[in-house]
Amino acid sequence: MLAALLLLAILTIASIGYSVWQARRISARFPNLGDLVDVGGFRMNCVQVSAPGSPDLPPIVFIHGAGGNLLDQMHAFRPALEGRAELLFVDRPGHGYSERGGSFNGWPDGQAEAIARLMERRGIDRAIVVGHSFGAAIAASFALHHPERTAGVVLLAPATHPWPGGIDWYFTLAKLPCLGWLFAHTVATPLGLRRIDSATRSIFSPNERPLDYIGKTAPHLVLRPATFLNNAIDVANLHAYVTRVSPRYAEIAAPTVIITGDSDAIVLADIHARGLARDIVGSELLWIANLGHKPDYVVTEVVVAAIEKLAGKPCDLQEAARRAGARLAVKDASMPEKSYTPVSPSEPI
Numbered sequence: 001m002l003a004a005l006l007l008l009a010i011l012t013i014a015s016i017g018y019s020v021w022q023a024r025r026i027s028a029r030f031p032n033l034g035d036l037v038d039v040g041g042f043r044m045n046c047v048q049v050s051a052p053g054s055p056d057l058p059p060i061v062f063i064h065g066a067g068g069n070l071l072d073q074m075h076a077f078r079p080a081l082e083g084r085a086e087l088l089f090v091d092r093p094g095h096g097y098s099e100r101g102g103s104f105n106g107w108p109d110g111q112a113e114a115i116a117r118l119m120e121r122r123g124i125d126r127a128i129v130v131g132h133s134f135g136a137a138i139a140a141s142f143a144l145h146h147p148e149r150t151a152g153v154v155l156l157a158p159a160t161h162p163w164p165g166g167i168d169w170y171f172t173l174a175k176l177p178c179l180g181w182l183f184a185h186t187v188a189t190p191l192g193l194r195r196i197d198s199a200t201r202s203i204f205s206p207n208e209r210p211l212d213y214i215g216k217t218a219p220h221l222v223l224r225p226a227t228f229l230n231n232a233i234d235v236a237n238l239h240a241y242v243t244r245v246s247p248r249y250a251e252i253a254a255p256t257v258i259i260t261g262d263s264d265a266i267v268l269a270d271i272h273a274r275g276l277a278r279d280i281v282g283s284e285l286l287w288i289a290n291l292g293h294k295p296d297y298v299v300t301e302v303v304v305a306a307i308e309k310l311a312g313k314p315c316d317l318q319e320a321a322r323r324a325g326a327r328l329a330v331k332d333a334s335m336p337e338k339s340y341t342p343v344s345p346s347e348p349i
Contacts, residue, residue, distance in 0.1 A: 015186035022189045023224035030218035032097040034070060034089075039117040042101035045091040047074060048122055049082055057085035057311045058151050059124045061115065063142075065133035065159075066235050069096030071217045073132065076296040080304050088124060090115055092138070094230030096221055106233045107241055112141040116149055128152040128310050130303070132296050133159050133267060134234065137242060140276070143252045144245070150254040152310030154303060156295045157260055159267045161275040162243045167235055174232030184225040184232070192223040206263050207291065207298045207328065249279035256283035257306040257317065259299070261291025286317055289325030299324040 036043040047070055060081065062073035070089040081087060093114050094100035104110035115138070119127065128151050131139025136158030143150045166172070170188070174180040192199075200219055201209050214220075222231050258280075260273035269287075277285035286306070291298055302320045309315040 012182070012186060015190075019185050019189040019225055022193065026218075026220045026224055030071075030221055034091065034097060036097065036099075037118055037121050039101075039114055039121060042093070042099040042105075044093065044099070044114060044118045045097040046070065046118060046122070047087075047089045049078060049087040049089075051083055051086045053083075055083070055085045056313075057081070057128075057307060059086040059088065059127040060307060061088045061090065061119065061124070061127045061129045063090060063115065063129065063131040063135035063138050064092065064095070065131075065135045067219065067222045067231055068132075068135075069218060069221050071096075072219075073130070073296060075213075075216045076300055077130075077303070080300055081307075085307075086124065088119065088122060088127070090118065092135070092234075094234075095227060100226075100230055106230070106237050108138045108141045108238070109145060109241075109245070111138050112145055115142060116146045119149060125149065126151045128154065128307055130154040130156065130307070131158070132156040133293065134238065136160055136272075137238060140249060140252065141245065143254045143256070144248060147253060152255045152307075153252070153257070154306050154310070155256065155258045155273075155276060156303065157264055157267060157269070157293045158258065158272045158276060159238065160242055160249070160272050161246045162239060163268055163271050167239070171232045171235045174229055175236040180229060180232065181225075184228045188228045189223045189225065192228070193220070196220060196223075203266060203292075204294050204298070205265055205292050207294065208331075210297060213297075246275065246279065249276065250281065252280045255310050256280045257286065257310065258283055259286045259288065259295045259302060259306060259321075261288050261293070261295060261298075263290055264293045266293040284317060286321040288321045288328075290328035291325065298328070 034045040034047045036045050064072045070091045074089040091098035092111050093105035126149050129139045129142050136155040137160050139153055139155060140160055143153045173183050196219060222228060258273050258276050260269040273285060277283050288299060295303060302324050305315045305317055305320045309317055
């Protein structure tokens, strides 16, 4: 019995050491490209891209989803929008290279407050806020609690309403005291490293993941134990949060566009996207055929058109959505059948 306990202790210590070593390797492979800004008690990481001359769009703030970091949205949108607007790409508290701050930052309204303070520190009074998936819950919270800073909202494949079922087991386990810490520091990193390729392909399904996506967006960063725990807490808290807050979405007065796909295997678009369209008066829902969970990459041009419309430019968004769906239908018809399985639609990303 003593020998078995000793062996277990040795294996546990070795696993912790391996996870710490891998976390350092991940940070070295994907070093911070942003600036750490004190927002009152902790620092948030961001990349701010100025717009010299006369930009034709207002400032835009981008909020990434669960398991992500600012590189995800920056890789999607910087090439399309640089020079047209001041752009602020944000690592949410406890993600990427942002510090976590207090426990309040485990909830969307806490993260929205932190982003509002970051905007103030970076000299941005009002902005169009773009949130993807889990980030859409934060963008909605931002519009709800900081209307004076919200010029408009674009919600991409949103996770914003109570959904049936639960969340993946590892999020629930990671939130448990002691056991969660142990899981994050022993199993999560090696298991996650084996699943990076298949998991990122599944998030894009049925659309193709860009060939350079992993190298450019550093999804490995969430596999560092502390970041993994922060992400798990965020996801585990989301259902209770949206249950409490979604009845207040009717108070959102900012112009809002919701973009979702009819083939999203990650979140239930009928619940979240249609729920937002129902709750936010005057919002516009773009329901795009043949689109999965990544409109930021797959129909970037539609998202840019939505931003343009919120900025007052004439845009027929429904026609843009129709054209995008037709394009995807043709593209998917020419693609070989995929061999990976999409993840559960109860998992917010």
